[in-house]
Every structure is written in C-alpha cells, then in structure tokens.
Amino acid sequence: MAGLALLAGVCCLAEPAETLRLARAPGLPPPGAAVAGALGRPAVRLAGDRARVWLVRVGDTVAVYALVRDPTLTPSDEIVVSVDPAGDAGPAPRHDDFQWRIRRSLDSSVVYRGREGRWAPPRDDPDWRLGAERGGGGWEVSAVETGDGWCLVLRLHAAFFEGEAGRRPRAAFRFYTGEADGWFAWPGERSGAHPSAVEDAPDQWAVTVSSP
Numbered sequence: 001m002a003g004l005a006l007l008a009g010v011c012c013l014a015e016p017a018e019t020l021r022l023a024r025a026p027g028l029p030p031p032g033a034a035v036a037g038a039l040g041r042p043a044v045r046l047a048g049d050r051a052r053v054w055l056v057r058v059g060d061t062v063a064v065y066a067l068v069r070d071p072t073l074t075p076s077d078e079i080v081v082s083v084d085p086a087g088d089a090g091p092a093p094r095h096d097d098f099q100w101r102i103r104r105s106l107d108s109s110v111v112y113r114g115r116e117g118r119w120a121p122p123r124d125d126p127d128w129r130l131g132a133e134r135g136g137g138g139w140e141v142s143a144v145e146t147g148d149g150w151c152l153v154l155r156l157h158a159a160f161f162e163g164e165a166g167r168r169p170r171a172a173f174r175f176y177t178g179e180a181d182g183w184f185a186w187p188g189e190r191s192g193a194h195p196s197a198v199e200d201a202p203d204q205w206a207v208t209v210s211s212p
C-alpha cells in the first residue's frame with residue numbers, strides 16, 4: 001500500500017506544467033485596446049476573453065501585455081505578474097522570484113521579491129507603494145483605460161527570461177476586477193484553493209517557451 005501511495009505521489013508531481021508562449025514581434029505597440037489586433041493570438045485567455053495576456057520579445061525587452069474587460073474602476077482592480085527567472089520552481093517564493101502587483105491606479109502598485117518562502121516588498125516596508133515612479137531595476141510599467149476596461153504593459157529586461165542551468169523561466173498571472181466573481185488566475189489554481197494561491201507557488205507556474 002505504501003508503494004501505491006508513493007506511486008500516486010510521483011504521478012501527481014510528474015504532471016506537466018502549462019506552457020506560456022513567448023512570441024517575437026517587430027515592435028511593441030503602445031498599451032490600448034488595439035494591442036489585441038496588433039499582437040494576434042494571446043498566449044493566455046481567461047473567462048471568455050475577459051482577460052488576455054501576450055508575452056512578446058523585441059530586442060532586449062520582453063513585454064507582458066494584459067488586456068482586461070472591467071468597466072467598473074475600483075481601487076482594488078489589479079493585475080499580478082509573477083516571474084521565476086531561474087525556473088527553479090520552488091514550492092514558495094525564492095530569492096530570484098519577482099512579483100509585480102500592478103493596480104489600475106498605478107501609484108498603488110507594489111513590487112515584491114521572494115525571500116525565504118514569502119513575498120517581501122522593497123526594504124521590507126509594508127507601506128511601500130510605487131507612487132509616481134513607473135519603473136525600477138530592469139522593468140517599466142504603463143497602463144491606459146480602454147473604455148470597457150484597462151490595458152497594462154510591463155516591459156522587462158530580457159534577462160528576466162533567460163532561465164538558468166538549462167531550465168526555462170516560469171510565470172503566472174492573476175486578475176482581480178473588484179467584483180466577487182472577478183478573480184482569474186493562470187495557470188489554474190490549486191483545487192479548492194483561492195485563485196490567488198497560485199501566485200505564492202512558483203512550482204505551479206507555466207514554463208515559458210519561445211516561438212520561432
């Protein structure tokens with residue numbers, strides 16, 4: 001029986017990760033509703049296209065585009081982009097892991113780094129907010145209203161997506177529209193857990209694959 005239980009455990013651990021397509025593009029369009037036409041097929045689409053994500057590389061930049069249909073602006077509207085640059089897929093955030101918790105009101109956004117299994121804000125200051133800044137070390141954020149929602153572009157230096165020791169980097173996304181049914185996470189949340197649980201578990205994130 002112990003052998004069977006062990007086998008079942010191995011079976012679940014071996015479940016393949018989702019893949020996230022990193023596309024090449026001739027240029028980076030400005031944020032707005034038009035990105036859907038400019039960038040073609042999204043890498044991620046959620047809840048009947050209520051939320052879409054594209055991951056695009058141009059030169060030394062990898063840009064995350066997210067387009068959300070959310071007509072009602074609330075202070076808690078947010079898009080969370082989590083990246084595991086080394087692709088070591090820890091069960092909890094590690095030192096190489098980054099998380100951008102971007103609010104629709106950009107000033108309220110927070111950038112976290114993994115530290116000893118948790119997400120730590122800059123200088124470990126729980127009151128840290130982006131304020132008037134729009135970037136930091138190797139990243140830059142912009143967002144616009146689209147009429148029926150908003151569009152985010154997070155430009156990252158390609159070093160965030162180089163991987164390490166043959167491992168591909170991983171990433172995950174989570175959206176919140178301020179409504180009770182407005183939580184969307186990708187990859188899928190752990191069964192029975194809140195959609196936000198996946199952003200604390202790099203081993204649940206999608207493996208990036210570059211398309212030619």
Ligand SMILES: [Ca+2]
Nearest residue numbers: 072074177178
């Ligand atoms: Ca909203």
